[in-house]
Amino acid sequence: MKRGIICIIVLLIFVFLFAGCSKTVARADGIEIKQKEVDIYMNFLKSQDTSGELTTDEEELKNLEANRIDSLIVIRLLEKYAEQNNIAVTDEEISEQMQSIIETYPSEEDFEKDLKAKGINKKFLEDEFRSYLLGIKISNIVTKDVTVTDDEVRKYYEDNKSTVFLVPVKLKASHILAMFPWITDNSEETEEGREEALEKIEMVEEKLKDGEVFEDLALQYSDDSTSAANGGDLGYISEGQMVEEFDKALFALDVGEVSGIVETQYGFHIIKVYDRQDEQIQKFDEVEEQINTYLLNSYKIREWEDFIFSLIEKVNIEYFTDVEGTLNSTDTGTEDNTDTGTEEESE
Numbered sequence: 001m002k003r004g005i006i007c008i009i010v011l012l013i014f015v016f017l018f019a020g021c022s023k024t025v026a027r028a029d030g031i032e033i034k035q036k037e038v039d040i041y042m043n044f045l046k047s048q049d050t051s052g053e054l055t056t057d058e059e060e061l062k063n064l065e066a067n068r069i070d071s072l073i074v075i076r077l078l079e080k081y082a083e084q085n086n087i088a089v090t091d092e093e094i095s096e097q098m099q100s101i102i103e104t105y106p107s108e109e110d111f112e113k114d115l116k117a118k119g120i121n122k123k124f125l126e127d128e129f130r131s132y133l134l135g136i137k138i139s140n141i142v143t144k145d146v147t148v149t150d151d152e153v154r155k156y157y158e159d160n161k162s163t164v165f166l167v168p169v170k171l172k173a174s175h176i177l178a179m180f181p182w183i184t185d186n187s188e189e190t191e192e193g194r195e196e197a198l199e200k201i202e203m204v205e206e207k208l209k210d211g212e213v214f215e216d217l218a219l220q221y222s223d224d225s226t227s228a229a230n231g232g233d234l235g236y237i238s239e240g241q242m243v244e245e246f247d248k249a250l251f252a253l254d255v256g257e258v259s260g261i262v263e264t265q266y267g268f269h270i271i272k273v274y275d276r277q278d279e280q281i282q283k284f285d286e287v288e289e290q291i292n293t294y295l296l297n298s299y300k301i302r303e304w305e306d307f308i309f310s311l312i313e314k315v316n317i318e319y320f321t322d323v324e325g326t327l328n329s330t331d332t333g334t335e336d337n338t339d340t341g342t343e344e345e346s347e
Helices: 003-011 035-048 058-084 091-102 108-117 122-142 150-160 181-185 191-209 214-221 244-250 284-313
Strands: 023-028 031-034 170-179 233-238 267-277 317-319
Touching (some): 023 035, 023 058, 031 058, 035 058, 058 122, 058 284, 108 122, 150 284, 170 181, 170 244, 191 214, 191 267
Antiparallel strands (some): 170 233, 170 267
């Protein structure tokens, strides 16, 4: 199994420990995963999918179930490790987490209503927090000796300074926008609306030619209310940051120059450039701390992944469903003992 998948499984830890009879879908040396646990998770996902983003493809849904089965196995292995090494999450710690969530609501009653609307209860959240905090505790212990040397930080900088730490040319720009009506009110696109926006920007252009101040005109006429309040100021912009038509017109200007009328999907613009920052490489002392943090986190993630692999490799994992996980398909060549033809019911 690829390390990236393991990392996702470990980071997306949820706990759904519900009692009741259910088919065993996987087993890892006495640890059993029930179909009901997987179903609860899938139902929870579906209940939260108010935007319709959750896939309806049967094969992709099966992959989600398979990932859930594997994540539950990993969670149980972590719980077993914690029990063997006297690592625990206290009720007080769970309570603190719960209270931090409750405080984001106007009242506890609103919190309770929201839980009910989402089809979950406090036990659900408590188990989730317990699993999350347990994972953090174990991870802190496993990665406590991970360090980054000064030489490693310097080497990363030298290897990447012409790419990662290259700051491209930036232009400080402002604009005046005559927005298409349908952008603001979601109405139908019309030629009349386009002509209305064009007439407005042409009027502004004439005022500029008559010597009126760009910033004053932006404040008075621009439909980009956010930038208009600051005289049309958009700050420093890198090439490729704006839509293509705007970008092309902007980077064709010199400092102090004002563009003609530029049409984009949003409407008609007039653009002015105030300053230019040439391409430069960030100095080592500017990014040293950033590199150290990045490398330390990377090393800790690798150490954590190796630890999870070590737990998986010690157990014999069996799947009893056509929705198979992938923990047997490790890079170490662990034999796949899956028996998809077996179905077991709990007593």
